[in-house]
Amino acid sequence: xxxxxxxxxxxxxxxVVERRIHIVRGHKVILDSDLANLYDVETRVLVQAVKRNxxxxxxxxxxxxxxxxTLALRSQNVILNSSASR
Numbered sequence: 001x002x003x004x005x006x007x008x009x010x011x012x013x014x015x016v017v018e019r020r021i022h023i024v025r026g027h028k029v030i031l032d033s034d035l036a037n038l039y040d041v042e043t044r045v046l047v048q049a050v051k052r053n054x055x056x057x058x059x060x061x062x063x064x065x066x067x068x069x070t071l072a073l074r075s076q077n078v079i080l081n082s083s084a085s086r
Contacts, residue, residue: 022076024069027060031073 020034030038036046050062065073 022073024063024065024073029063032062 017030017038020030020038021028022031023029032047033043036043039046047062050057
């Protein structure tokens, strides 16, 4: 039987994950770099694993951002990071 995580750790982990969720094209997404960081692996390793196991994921599990979406997320992160450091 799996051991339950302490309540405080669950709350902290949930808040860490929630901060990494972005809305793109009306869908909640987590960037591959953020997901890799959560699992403590390199981004390229995560992407390779998903590509090797496509049948295990829904068709829309992974999307390619447009340049404009990438810039918008970068600017959003800069604003969020600078306000968090105040």
